[in-house]
Amino acid sequence: MGESGLVRLRDLLAGKRELLISYSGGLDSSFLASVARDVLGDRLICVMLDSRLVPRSELAMAEKRAQEMGIAYQVISVDPLSSPEFCASPANRCYLCKKIMCRALREEAARLGIEYVADGLNSSDFCDYRPGIHASEEERIWHPLVEAGMSKGDIRTAARDLGMEFWDQPASACLASRIPYSEPITAEGLARVEASEDFLRSIGFSGFRVRAHGSLARIEVSKDQMHHILENGQEVVEGLRRVGFSYVTLDLAGYRTGSMNEVLRDGVPGDWHASPRGAPQRR
Incomplete structure (x- = not known):
């Protein structure tokens, strides 16, 4: 275009x-x-x-x-x-x-x-x-x-x-996207996710998500950062436990946007692909 x-x-x-x-x-x-x-x-x-x-x-x-x-x-x-x-x-x-x-x-x-x-x-x-x-x-x-x-x-x-400094800014999504479908969305759960991601950012990680499955944190990072997570495993575990998680895991599939939607692939409403006039439609 x-x-x-x-x-x-x-x-x-x-x-x-x-x-x-x-x-x-x-x-x-x-x-x-x-x-x-x-x-x-x-x-x-x-x-x-x-x-x-x-x-x-x-x-x-x-x-x-x-x-x-x-x-x-x-x-x-x-x-x-x-x-x-x-x-x-x-x-x-x-x-x-x-x-x-x-x-x-x-x-x-x-x-x-x-x-x-x-x-x-x-x-x-x-x-x-x-x-x-x-x-x-x-x-x-x-x-x-x-x-x-x-x-x-x-x-x-x-x-x-056009010289906009943010041209390569990574995608972002609301904190609720870190919570699985059917698990209650609470202020406490959102705050725990935010604190976890702030912590990981503070020790040098970028391009990641912390998905919250109850008391378990599932960390998604790009595959080239996985060895850094493992090298700093104890620090990562301690940091996420401090904010309220009991268990800390690494997702071997790596970071991808919308991963919570993967469980919906075969069961989403039939009209989710509907789009404004002139836009492409997912079938």
Whole structure:
């Protein structure tokens, strides 16, 4: 897609009088916010949705980046844990959470008198189980990167070509993605995962996840880092036990995004591949 996708994106943004962007500080929403700032100027506002699903380090990084980019932003607190249905962690938990988030964005847009609310969804996001996409569609969230035909690879290339320092930022996901389906999502469990990942980051690891199976921590790291985990095994075990885990394991399959979805491959709802007009569909 390359340059044509970026040109298309700018044209789409230029057609909006004002825009509210759901901003997380991740690659996709940061790229969209940066391009929208250049097109819309002060007719753009970014909104960060803060909850116990968001690591404190990511929130701080997102705020710092918005300030560095000179983008108007605000932080709104939401509480998905107030929903018993979400906390039960069903297979459609992403839908339930996204519904809460999108409604918060819509309410803030209405308060500000802004018609269009956009997010950083891109065409590559349709390659995994993403029921939250349905919720965003129901709440009329606009996906300009999808409409511009841009994939994750296109975004990285365009961001690099535009000199955006975050062009190679790794993927991130909410803390609930570390909890298995059907296991309750609690504030304590989320905090334990966050503390575990903060600890591993503090001793030099990157590109990993700590998946919480009750009192057992399953560490996913890239295969080239596995020997480092084993070499520092005692320190890793002690660190994760300090934050509340009883058992610490290493996943030999290595780090991969969305690994909790692997148990759903044969049992996901039949329409999970549904997508906005013009986007690819997973069949």
